[in-house]
Amino acid sequence: MSGSDIFPLGPVDQVPDGQVRRFEVGGRAVAVIRIGDDFYALGDTCSHADYSLSEGYLWPEEGKLECPRHGSRFSLETGEPDSLPATRPVPTYRVELRDGELFLVLDSGDPGGGEATAATTANNNNNTTTTTDDTTAEGQQR
Ligand code: FES
Numbered sequence: 001m002s003g004s005d006i007f008p009l010g011p012v013d014q015v016p017d018g019q020v021r022r023f024e025v026g027g028r029a030v031a032v033i034r035i036g037d038d039f040y041a042l043g044d045t046c047s048h049a050d051y052s053l054s055e056g057y058l059w060p061e062e063g064k065l066e067c068p069r070h071g072s073r074f075s076l077e078t079g080e081p082d083s084l085p086a087t088r089p090v091p092t093y094r095v096e097l098r099d100g101e102l103f104l105v106l107d108s109g110d111p112g113g114g115e116a117t118a119a120t121t122a123n124n125n126n127n128t129t130t131t132t133d134d135t136t137a138e139g140q141q142r
Contacts, residue, residue, distance in 0.1 A: 009095075009102040015039065020065065022054035025104050032095060032102070033076055035060045039095035040076040041104055048072060048086040 007025045015021045015034040022044050023030050029044035031054035042065060044054050051069040058065055064073040064082065072086035079089035094105040 003107070005106045006096075007104045007106065009104055012097055012100050012102050015102065018058060018060055020054045020056070020058055022052060023104070026106055029054075030093060030104060031065065032104070033058060033065060035063070035076075037097075039097065039102065041093035041095050042074060042076065042079055043091035043093075045090070046072070046086060047074075047081065047088040047090050053090065 005026065009015075009023055009025070009032065015032050017034055017036060020031050020033050023032055029052070031042045031044040031052075033040040033042070035058075040063075042053060044052050046053055046067045046069065048067065048070060051067055053065050053067055053074065056066045056068040059073060062073070063076045065076060066073045067086065070085050072081040072083050074081050074086070074090055077092070079092040081087065081089065094107070096103045096105055
């Protein structure tokens with residue numbers, strides 16, 4: 001029970017370019033974002049209050065997702081907010097594209113849920129995108 005758990009999200013076209021979609025994965029809500037061929041995933045609940053980030057506004061050029069309630073903008077790569085009132089990051093997760101299907105990868109150190117999975121609570125600020133089929137994760141850590 002170490003390493004990663006992989007959850008299928010469905011066909012890649014469920015998340016059109018420039019859009020955000022909410023998924024329930026392993027007992028947690030996740031916002032999956034697509035910018036071109038790059039995919040990102042953030043915890044869907046704003047770190048300031050209980051609002052869904054997937055209902056917010058995407059800033060693709062800046063790589064940010066804005067909370068619909070008070071406007072804090074969260075980095076797609078680190079989950080860190082760039083403005084008040086949010087002061088804490090939201091979790092980030094890896095997304096992989098394989099044969100036209102999206103998968104969310106929860107590493108053993110990823111936060112949230114985990115009752116039925118290997119996920120444990122911690123803060124792991126990495127995010128990965130893949131742009132071609134059958135490729136392995138390609139890190140984009142900062
Ligand atoms: S609920 Fe998101 S910034 Fe306040």
